[in-house]
Amino acid sequence: MTTRIHPLLILFTLVVYVFLLGPLIIIFGASLSDTTYLTFPPQGLSFRWFQNIWDISAFRRTIVTSLQMAFLGTGIALVIGIPAAYALNRYRVALPAWLSTLFVLPILVPEIVIGFSLLRSVTVQAGVPVWYALLIGHTLLVIPYVIRVVSASLASFDFSIEEAAISLGSPPAKTFFTIVLPNIRSGVIAAFILSFITSINDVSVSLFLTGPGVSTLPIQLLAHMEQFFDPTIASVSVVLMLLTILVMIIVERTLGLAIVAK
Amino acid sequence: MKRLAGWMLASPATLAITFLLVIPVAITVGLSFGSPGQGDWGIVQPYADFFASGFRRNVLWRTFTVAGWVTVISLAAGLATAYVVARCPPWMKSTLIVLAVFPLLTGVVVRSFAWLVLLGREGMVNQILQATGLTDGPVAMLYTPGAVIVAMVYIFVPLMVLVLVGVLENIPEDLLQASSSLGAGPVASFFQITLPLAVPGLIVGAVLVFTASFTSYATPHLLGGTRQMMMGTFLQQRALVAFDWPGAAVVAAIMLAVIVATVLVMTRLARRLNPMAT
Amino acid sequence: MTQPLTIDRITAHYGTTKVLEDLSLSVAEGELVSLLGASGCGKTTTLRLVAGFLQPTAGAIRLGSKDLTRLPAHQRDIGLVFQNYALFPHLTVRENVAFGLKQRKVAGPERLKRADAMLDRVGLAHLADRLPAALSGGQKQRVALARALVIEPPLLMFDEPLSNLDAKLRIDMRVEIRQLQRANGTTALYVTHDQEEAFSISDRVAIMHQGRIMQLDTPEVLYQRPANAFVANFVGFENLIPLKVTARNGAEVTAITSEGAALTLSQDQLGPIPNAFTLATRPDGLQATTQGGAGLPAVLGLRTYLGRAYQYQARAGGLSLIANGPLSQPLDPRTAVTLVPNPEQCAILKPE
Known part of the structure; x- marks a missing residue:
């Protein structure tokens, strides 16, 4: 379009973007400060607060737990969610309409309510160990994202290709892996990334499901903030940001390349 | 045959959500009700107690107003930004979208924390205010509703921008061309064509932001503290600090009711206002 | 009121690709000229340049004595009929037709009177309160036509207006378009890829190929005396x-x-x-x-x-x-x- 945009509107957009990105830059800067208190612009330049993350064992442990939850939770959600999304698209007429509503319930119901309810039922009443309860929470949290994103990419998938493969003698189960899955690859990758990020940043569900010795990084971060106000928090935040970006890049590269190489 | 195959594939997800979500949440809702013989109000006695408490009413009201303001401000800022982004040349558009996605990838704790730093007594906002002579001493900004609203707007504007860029791009280009060929300038086209057609999308964005801010925990916890408690922080306090399970269940059930009602009413409204359907 | 259109040696680019080169064309007062060619020949680009949705890199466009070249689209006063009708889905048929009058600050009652009169002319008075979604393809096309005509533009332009209609309706509609254009004596530029359509309703047809006009003449001459191998093959x-x-x-x-x-x-x-x-x-x-x-x-x-x-x-x-x-x-x-x-x-x- 060649329509002119009013300069004031452009200025406003610029302000919005400064508002959006400025604070992140400030965290980045604060994490490099050499002072024992949080400040921006950073005074002196040091990586000692990054070192400090490793020195505080609670952070070390929770980073591991967070990664376990994100990878395992997303993995299980993919295993459960992809067949469900496939069924919803392939056998739409044979399945009741309320099923797709059921699948989005974990998004509709407030996370904090899910967390509280799981604490009551799964941890307290059923006596499931904390680590497993946490995994259940994280899996449940991301299932709707998997089903939604994979469904969206199946919606544009031409199922006659699958029928063609079956008519050429390929067994249905094998056809799913050789024909359907490669064609919805980008949807699966997107579902993975979205789920991973949702899981690793989750507060509301984890809040209720962490317990003695088992906690996730965001929850540990909140706990740390209540006692200390040093640049460690900023450096953990930076690590969390970098981790997110790193996972995105790795998944894009490896999953992308693996399938191209076939 | 097809039915069986469909059910087999859909059953793991169906069972997981039924047993790990529907039933636990139903138990919570059940827990929120009292026993029939109890008090003047019978089984709804716990709700009567909730609304009888000025403190609790305040928490609920505060949550409504904060979420309302966050939604309105995010809508306005998001719409203006999305309008510019949608009209940029392609390379600039994709850059701006990536820049809006980046904060979304960053966790809520991290982003709320940034405002904790910015709005503190020694924070940058206070430094600027004092350096420019607008105020003499540091202003207490943390633990006010304003701080919570600012941080939540910060958290939800990127989401709104992304939703609304999609909405605006879905408006067929030739409608805007038709409008300008009939003599409507950019402002007239915006108010007579773009805005009415964007209303269903605006509603979707508003519902998204309203429900998320109504139920949020980390931001009101960090920037509102115990003085500016909202439903999320109150639920956590009841459940994990006071170990008042029934009290927490009432809070959870009220949140659930507000969210479900909002979503149902607004999606119906959005569908009614969608001229592309019919 | 109606005006001749002059396109004077325009060149246009999409990014770095040249899509029109040194193209000149004039449409006399009251004349209907078609731009005919396969997709990518530059016919739609030409129309969009005249409408003001694109800017030429060189050359000028004039309507009567008015230079349109640098004028924003909404000030050009051209009635445009779109391929996909481009009816405003949130406005009723009447509101769609009245839209251009509203932009021209025509008072409410007068606006409705003129919109209704125009709807009557295209035979849709009974559908005035419907939303476009409730109309058939042919009805939508009539509304689009009424909406473009009601502003009494000095120039009418059509961008493949019939390509979404079925064969029978297409023939009825092209007769109708021709009658309305004749009755108003409006200068018209008509873009199509359909040879029969172009030949049947035009005073003159410009056959386009790769951003150039290969031959511009009456349908009879084009059909019987093509000037070059491309046009010969085309007809x-x-x-x-x-x-x-x-x-x-x-x-x-x-x-x-x-x-x-x-x-x-x-x-x-x-x-x-x-x-x-x-x-x-x-x-x-x-x-x-x-x-x-x-x-x-x-x-x-x-x-x-x-x-x-x-x-x-x-x-x-x-x-x-x-x-x-x-x-x-x-x-x-x-x-x-x-x-x-x-x-x-x-x-x-x-x-x-």
């Missing part, structure tokens, strides 16, 4: 036979192919014939016969049945040609025949 002269003149005898000209086969042609029928030229014929204008006579010796290939005749693939020397033959005598492949051109179905193309 159905599928056989192109290069010839050299060997003898002239008054109006009679004898010419031979590179293989030496001789044809005798009459300048009375075909117009002046230069010494080197290409004879273009439609398949209808090249009859396959086993009777001998003056023509091109050829060998037949595949035969197809057209209902009114048989059609043959044929090879004459190095040329691949398409010829017709009578139903009374189906001929088999590899039959040796003579291909006799019918002067009424032929055109002379000068060397380019």
